Amino acid sequence: MVNRTAKGSARSPRRTDSLSRELIIQAAIEMLDSGGEKALTLRALTVRLSTGYGAIYHHVKDKGDLLARAADEVIAGVMSGAVADTDPRTALRALTLGLFDAIDAHPWVGAEFSRQPWRPALLDFYEGVGRLLDALGVPEKARFDAAGALVNYVLGVAAQNASNARLRAGSDMDRKTFLENAATRWAQADPDRYPFVHAAATQLGEHDDREQFLVGVDIFLAGISTLG
Amino acid sequence: MVNRTAKGSARSPRRTDSLSRELIIQAAIEMLDSGGEKALTLRALTVRLSTGYGAIYHHVKDKGDLLARAADEVIAGVMSGAVADTDPRTALRALTLGLFDAIDAHPWVGAEFSRQPWRPALLDFYEGVGRLLDALGVPEKARFDAAGALVNYVLGVAAQNASNARLRAGSDMDRKTFLENAATRWAQADPDRYPFVHAAATQLGEHDDREQFLVGVDIFLAGISTLG
């Protein structure tokens, strides 16, 4: 047999501090936050941690596993800080807004959860929503459908925001000018064919994502309260 | 200079019927429908159309462009068949259900729209929703927020369904057994830590995605009617 590693190149020294899964996930989160989803490549990760593929794959199943764990980590931080408000309505707004803000700060989390919506971190979110709906007096039969609808709404907005953030990152502009550009495009829509879109262009340029999200939650809560 | 193509291999004959963008998109849609998102590779596309990369890239900017156009094509088929119902409530349910069914039949479309929510096809959907909300008597100021919330809900459910379809495709099982498996997992959740999830496991196993989607729409409509 041939000695396949009989090259002159000396092997780089082995790391002194041992690698851990936590360390890898932390590094992945930082890379995702600073450079978006496409910035997380295993090659870049090996460079950042000054290690090789073997070390990483020893602690993590594959790239999907790494992404999922990173997303879980971010959400876990949010859900743990959930306040137990006395008013279920206020608590529900706070809970959903917490997830909104987290995904707004880490857009890649939104994309990841729209890909894998059954992660344990989302189970906690589901549970929180369900319990608060109970406290709100929603009958048990309707609770399941209501919780599903609300969670889907939150994830929908999250995916939307994540996508916008990606577009913004592509042509580095801030949120304000991005919205103004979109509004201009809407305003240019044919008023005969698109009366609503044309008319809504102004509001698109001025609206606040966060506030609009809360309006949506309120619409939901108002609708849910009519359920028998 | 060296003649770089002076190989012995004869060039394969040029196609007689000319390639068109429509043809390429149609082939892409069929590949996506039969094998999911990962089945659409440019290499496979060149084989299917018995052509080369150059021909494809002449008609299409890149793979993202191709995916987006394919998704637009599918949705355009749905939106064109929209019925003008007299009752705006019924029409709204029909419109949203149309999009739901389309994405249910072509899960990759859901994933694509959660990635690029500002495509012209969705502008039509937005317009339809906005106009029907107007007919429903929603005041102009609230219409923008309400339409945004509803569209986001629909896209959220769509992304969720697309993801479930992907999971099902991975371990080829039908919808029923897939739901039963998920329900079993929910039922195994700790009843003390996850009382709601544990209790909802039964409904998860028995529920119908389509009906639950419509319940969500109804919750929305009920909530919207409270807007002043």
Add this chain to the structure above:
DNA sequence: CACGGGGTTGGATCGACGCTCCATTCGTGC
């Protein structure tokens, strides 16, 4: 202290991907 086996690490290597580039060929107006 010797030693050896298992947990851990680094990196060469693989197959597949999107995409670029260019020689070639077709079609059409002159």
Add this chain to the structure above:
DNA sequence: GCACGAATGGAGCGTCGATCCAACCCCGTG
């Protein structure tokens, strides 16, 4: 019939995720 732009096919490039294995370190046993 000829010239020229549009259209085509495919070799090749750079990069990706993933695999695989020799090298390495730590620690328990004798």
